[in-house]
Amino acid sequence: MLKKILIPLTTLMFLFACQQGGADPGEIIEEQKNDPKATKLQCNEVMYFAGEYDELEWIEIELVQGEDIKDMAEKLMRLEKAVEFQFPAEPLKVNEKIVVTNDTNAFRARYPVADYPVRLFGPFEGRLDNAGELVDIKISGKGDASCQFSPEPPWPTLAAGYGHSLIYIDGDESRPESYGASVAQGGYPGLEKQVVESIGVLVNEIMPSGTATNPGWVEIYNPTKNSIDISGWELTESINVSGFNLPANTIVEAEGFLVIEEADWADNFYPPPNGGEVVLKQIVNGDWTGVTTGLSYPALAENQTAGVIELSDGNLSRSILKTATKGKANSEVFAGPIRISEFHYNPPEAYAEYMELVNASEEDVVLTNPWRIKGIAFTFDAADNYVVPPQGKLLMFRLDQAGSEENFRNMYNIPEDIICIPYESRLSNRGELITLIMPITHAGGGIGLSWSDVVNYSDRGFWPGEADGYGKALKRVDLHASGEDSKNWVAADPAPAQK
Structure with a gap:
């Protein structure tokens, strides 16, 4: 039986161009994406978890490329996935920042117009999940944007209940290394951004405690060209609990590995085999700076470790590893049935x-x-x-x-x-x-x-x-x-x- 198929006009034009010119489809698509006139939205900043008793949430969006949008409603501009919102029949200029919130009154009480002169929309339907989620910013045609967020390390900890916002820096919007936490509590809706700097080292691989045959260990890796002193820093299984403070003269050499053994941390730290987090907190003069690095991992079978793998495009993957590689470059990823x-x-x-x-x-x-x-x-x-x-x-x-x-x-x-x-x-x-x-x-x-x-x-x-x-x-x-x-x-x- 013949079936009627509706193919969008843009797709037909694309296929026709390929047939007529013999061009490579991938090259045409890449040209379209790199076209400076093409519409491109961007999620700049998100406040998804301001604090335990603070319910205010907001998202800052910017039209970073293309031509002015004369009517956002006509363009079907909207939020989907984590929250829902249809933008009204108003214009949006190139390089203009706008904010969408769950509570416009609460937002203006905290961010008065005199200090934060940003155009405000809302309320959106739904809530941004404190446990992590994804927001899609949709528009008819090309130009969609998205923003993913999570409280799990290595995502920026200060943005997960400590009053700081999550700021997009650059790169793939689904990767934690593409984001940073705002320097200031409350973030910068509509303003220039300042992002907390990375601490340089990575929690690179972990063997959990409590296994039948293997004592636990944590491997720290320094990908930079300079040695990093992590003396006094705290190794813990959660941001909110105390852990093991690394002794004096704990140095991770440039492009080197440092393994911390279960015998070293004794009863001060316990990464369980049924899944959890390993967090390394930066401590300066006895106080936590608010900056961390870490690794979230699932339940691990006997002899399994979890760790960081660099992908072919330079992004980092946090995965179960095929084999344990204590003190050296990590193995390939393990995959289940x-x-x-x-x-x-x-x-x-x-x-x-x-x-x-x-x-x-x-x-x-x-x-x-x-x-x-x-x-x-x-x-x-x-x-x-x-x-x-x-x-x-x-x-x-x-x-x-x-x-x-x-x-x-x-x-x-x-x-x-x-x-x-x-x-x-x-x-x-x-x-x-x-x-x-x-x-x-x-x-x-x-x-x-x-x-x-x-x-x-x-x-x-x-x-x-x-x-x-x-x-x-x-x-x-x-x-x-x-x-x-x-x-x-x-x-x-x-x-x-x-x-």
Whole structure:
């Protein structure tokens, strides 16, 4: 049966240009993205967690490139994902900053017009989750922006309940190293920004305490060209608890590693095997400066470590490692049995977003609670036991775009034996972190939640641009390599669950 397909005019023009000129699609897309006349929005600053009893939230947005927007409502400018807001029929000039808040009266009481002469909008619907979330700033055509945030290290700690805002610096908006905390409490809505500087070292790898065979250890790495004195700094499993103060003359040499053993910290510090945080707090003259570095990690199995991996594009990934590499460069990433092999995050209008999961192990895997997918806010129901055989596939699809499972199957000619499961959330067109979470027996003997796979995609940088609204899906090159690395993905015709 023939099916009518509605393809946006911009996509048709793009395909026609490729056919006529024989041009490479990726080159055309890159030219479009680098066009100084192209509309480009940016999320500059977010106050998502001012304090435990402080409910004021706000987001600063700027039109950093392109032409003035004459009517934001006509341009369908809006906020999605974490919060919802439709901008009114008002103009927005290039390089103009605006703020959207959950409470306009509370915002103006704290940030009076005389000191903060920024145009204010609101209230938005929903709340910015203190545990971390993503906000999409959408507009018709190209020019979308996004902002991801989290209180977990290595994200800036001062922005997580200490009264400071989170400020975008540069780079991929889904990466913690692209942000800093404001120097001043309250942040700088509508004003020039000042960001707290990084402390230079990284918590690079950890072996948790409480395992059956291995004493714990923490590895610190100094990527800079100068040695860094971390004497007196505090190693702890949470910002809000005391820990182990490093002794005098604790130096991390330039581009060097320093390993701190469990025997050194005794009972003052305990990174548990069922997941948590390792935080290194900068201490000066006995006081915490408010600056930290750290590593969040899931439940780890016996002999597993978690650590930092540098990706091909220079971004950093915090991952479970394939092998422990104490005191030296980290190993490749570990991946669990179920992995994301293909997904379509920005399909043409007549199609639906989807995610293809594959069982890369040699045994059946049963997907049931507490298996979940962070990024689309989906938890498998305990009443459902989806059995995925070795090399078998399962599809997740966005329900509001497909309408029904039958429609989704017809869209992509899905084989009858493939399980298709709807979800009600949506993937960001700008990119975000997707984590496939699974239960394991951790190194301490109990049950904990770990990572089966992690993907952190983007519509910028080295990620294939043809997947960003031009009809292509992202297809994984190597199931055993990192899902966060752009070189491990290619743009391909959508073929969910096809042989």
